[in-house]
Amino acid sequence: MDRSGKAAGAPAAEWGSSRPRAERARRVADVLRQQITEDRFGGALPDERTLGRQLGASRNAVREALGLLRQEGLITRRRGVGTTVVMPKYGHGLDRLAGLAETLAGHGTVTNEVRVAEKVAILPDAVAARLEVPAEAGGVRLERLRWLDGLPLSLDTSYLTADVGAAVLAGDLVRRDVFGLIEETTGSRLGRADVAVHAVCADPDTAALLGIAAGAAVFALERLTRLADGRAVDAESIRIRADRMTLRATLHRGLPPATA
Template structure:
């Protein structure tokens, strides 16, 4: 017989919430409500009070909601975006709905020195600056700020920036293949302007992705800063262990 679990209930609830969150983001409950409390108690091996606290944590995150006579439902699906392949958002979310880009800026300018340095440009050398609010299913998903070297970016200005991924357009217009990208992911609090555009309360946690993309010859051509609604997207990768 196993000894009783003497951990604080708040700790058990947190760990149960982690398990349920993983199942939700994996799509386990897309077709209907979560199992009832009695079933969840049996599945996770916890008390009903701990399960109730775990569900309360998920409700506070905005991940689930309780509906009278129905049960606990996933509020909205989270879409998975893999980090182990260089792909545009529309490519990564193919089959989940139409991605529409609201182009808020598309211009040629002299970049900030830090951007010029990352793109290996001389000071004052022009770049193409794009800002796009990206929607999935009509709802905001991310706010993307992009700086492109002029030879790559200028040809894009005459193309469908509202309906196409930049990566595909870059390869089409340049005749070159993209090679690799370095990506850094932060968790940040959305400021008032970003929050208003993404239609979330100010201070809400969002993913901030910094990405530097290179052509297949190694030349850096694309610096991006993406603010992504963390309640709508999960970041996934398949990692292989190799030599240190």
């Protein structure tokens, strides 16, 4: 795709009238959504005619695509003002182990509202299994509402092993990432994390905390983080506003598996 948004070498017929109307609008919306996420337009989009010329699409297809993006809450359209992005999305890389404040350095101010910071005598069985410790070993539970430039971004719940968690509790949980506190208090670097991401509908309590409508889509991120020696220390469940964050990764193709 070239910088104008048109697929390089692709004929305008890609968006042609032979396609069903809804499909044409969806395809245009997919391209525009990607460009908005990559901040190609800044805060305001060009007019429908200009977008149609850039994409090789009809004005009707562009208009319907913009309607889809407005329904998603990604843009707003006002007579005399034009089409503007509701709020910027920020990229969070999944190919590097980093805390939120570290990831968003230079993009805004991250603050943390500490809702829970407590020692737990008995870990839930599922959490203990993730941390690879007996449930009776106990641990520390943290729940923090993460804010970016005054707007809620994510709700993070962490269970840490007892020794690591006790030291983290003594740190600055309002201004620091947990990852940095773990490395500082253990004197060991973090090694790796296993991550799973899926989409869920926000329950009423989570939605209220994140400032979104109940049932709105959020990213649900489950992460188990280990020290460099392989020891599991931090089991997290994170709910991230999908309208404010884009999850990114750079993937490299390896050799195909050997066949017998």
